[in-house]
Amino acid sequence: MTAQVALRSRGGAALVAATVLASMVGFVDAYMINVAVPAIGESLGAGVSELQWVLTGYLITVASLLLLAGALADHFGFKRVLIAGLLVMLVASVACAAAPNPGVLIAARLVQGAGGALVVPSSLALLNGSLRRQDRARGIGVWAGLSTLGTTLGPYGGGWLVDHASWRWMFLVNVPLILLALLVLWRLPSAPGSRPLSVDxxxxxxxxxxxxxxxxxxxxxxxxxxxxxxxxxxxxxxxxxxxxRPMLRLSLFRSRPFDAINAATALFYGAIAAASYLVVLLCQLRLGYGAAGSGAALIPESVVFLVVSPLAGALVARIGTRWPMAAGILLVALAFAWLSAARPGQSYGEAILPGALLWGLGLGLAVAPLTAGVLAAVGDSDLGEASAINDAASRVGGVVLIALVPLLLGVGGAEDFTAPLAARYQPAMLVLAGVTVAAAVLTAVFVPSRRVTVAHPPPSPRTHACAVPTS
Incomplete structure (x- = not known):
């Protein structure tokens, strides 16, 4: 087993740096690409269906292989699997940047997702398993804060690259991030996995x-x-x-609260992923924003989340998980309803800002009780698997709802999103608000109101749900 390190040491700083860099690569590949969709379509002559596959190809392989990758990490060791995943993502990122046509780009994105599946469970688990027990909550807090800062500013940075250089540079940004992460990881001690190999x-x-x-x-x-x-x-x-030795242990689903909170997670995070995509498309194709402006449009959401989330953790300890989570999800539904009315000619302060602020407030209230509720729904010996399943549920919800966007917009045979957005953006956002209300109802009816202390801060607001490692 790896000798555990103190957070306030050279080894601790290197550990945090490596895991933050690895997490940032995963975020860039999963969600920052939203701001580049119109530019990719114009550059490669890609239609709506091909652009959808550019987005969902990565998400499909991540969501499908996430639990299997966790088993590999448990056997081969978190550092080895993390390095392997980063190397796969490095090669795939270069292939994405050099793609001459949509088919090659889609294929490279599928490979990227396979690498991402190896990176996702390994990076945070490596941090948690390598820090001293007394430093773990604080270390994960530092990781969450830095990762959230990156996810907040990343879309703006990616949009700036699209506006001033090319969408291809969004993939090349991965190269220095991965190389830095590998350099730091190379100097960290390795440890073999603690479980026998069980590949389902x-x-x-x-x-x-x-x-x-x-x-x-x-x-x-x-x-x-x-x-x-x-x-x-x-x-x-x-x-x-x-x-x-199954990849997905079904016995965990005998708990009705666990079932309900995972169903609510899939609906909630799926709606968030699809709404984020729609808002970015609206900003660029209807409101006249550049890629950088559309990437910056939801920054206030993340800022409010960062302020509210710690307070929500204290609220859960006082009144339980059910009502803060349900109230937060309903606030996000209201945010979607507000954003559905955005139209050309309105200022940012009228069209986007109020909805973004409501969105951040709702997320801040909902994410901490969601995390606590998942971990309270199972026994201590199942915490790691429960959090992995909830993380996978959020990713499956995201990829399914993003895939539904063309159907919601009634794209049909349209060559791009411009005309469908003009005709169907508002109904599409209201459908997503309805999906979010359904998640709130599931929470209010089936999630018990337990008072729980949130041991670890939740990960970043827009990417995924409960990814809290345990030991």
């Missing part, structure tokens, strides 16, 4: 096939692939019941 190949393949089928069908508006994908996911459940 059948489960991983069914997850990839199932999720890909559903996303392909939704993206192309074809129902046969959706049905085949759902059949593969049903087969996944059957297989996981029979496998000796």
């Amino acid at each position: 190949v059948a489960g991983a393949l069914l997850a990839v096939v199932g999720l890909s089928g559903v996303i392909f069908g939704l993206t192309e508006s074809r129902w046969l692939p959706v049905l085949l994908g759902l059949a593969a996911l049903v087969a996944l459940v059957v297989i996981e019941r029979r496998v000796r």
Whole structure:
């Protein structure tokens, strides 16, 4: 086992730096690309369907392989798997930047997602497992703060690159981040994994096939692939019941609160991902913002989140998880309703800012009780798996709702999003507000109101849900 280090030491600083850099690479690849969608479409002559695959290709492989990657990290060690994931992402990022056509870009994004799946469970787990026990909560707090700062400013920086250079530079930004992370990681001690190798190949393949089928069908508006994908996911459940060491341990789903909070997570974070995408498209294609301006539009949301989230943790300890989480989710629904009315000719202060502030307030209230609720719904021995499942639920929700965006906008045979946004943006945002209300209802009805101390600060506001490692 790796010798544990103090947070306030050279080794502790290096550990935080490496994990923050790795997390930033994952965020850049998953969400910063939103601001580059119009530029990619114009540069490569990509249609709406191809642009959707550029976004969802990465998210599909991350969500499908996340639990399998966690098992690999447990066996081979967090540092080794993290390095392997970063190397895959390095090669894929260069391929994305050099892509001559949409097909190559989509293929490279799928490979990027496979690397991202290795990075996601390993980076934070490495931090948690390598710090002294008394430093872990503070270390994860530093990681969360720095990561949130990066996710807040990242879309603006990416948009600036699109406006002043090329969308290709958004992928090349990964190169120095990955090289710096690898340089720091190389100097950290390695430790073998603590568990025997248990690779559920059948489960991983069914997850990839199932999720890909559903996303392909939704993206192309074809129902046969959706049905085949759902059949593969049903087969996944059957297989996981029979496998000796399953990728997804179904016994955890015997807890009704656990089921409810994961369903609410998928709906809530799915709506957030799709709404973020729609707002960025609206800013660029209808409100006349540049890529940098659209990337900066939701910065106030993250600022409010950072202020409110610590207060919400204290509130959970006083009154429990149910009502702060339900109230926060409803505030986000109100934010979507406000943003649905944004139209050309309005100022930023009228069209976007009030909705962004409400959005941040709602997230700040909801994320801490969500994290605490997941961990309170299972026994202590299951905390790691429970948080991984909740993280995967948020990512699956994100990729499915983003895939639904063309359907919500009624894109049909349109070559780009401009005309569909003009016609259907408001109804699409109101649908997402309805999805968010459904998450709030699930929370209010099925999530028990337990008083829980939030041991670790939650990760960044817009990317994923409960990714809290335990030991």
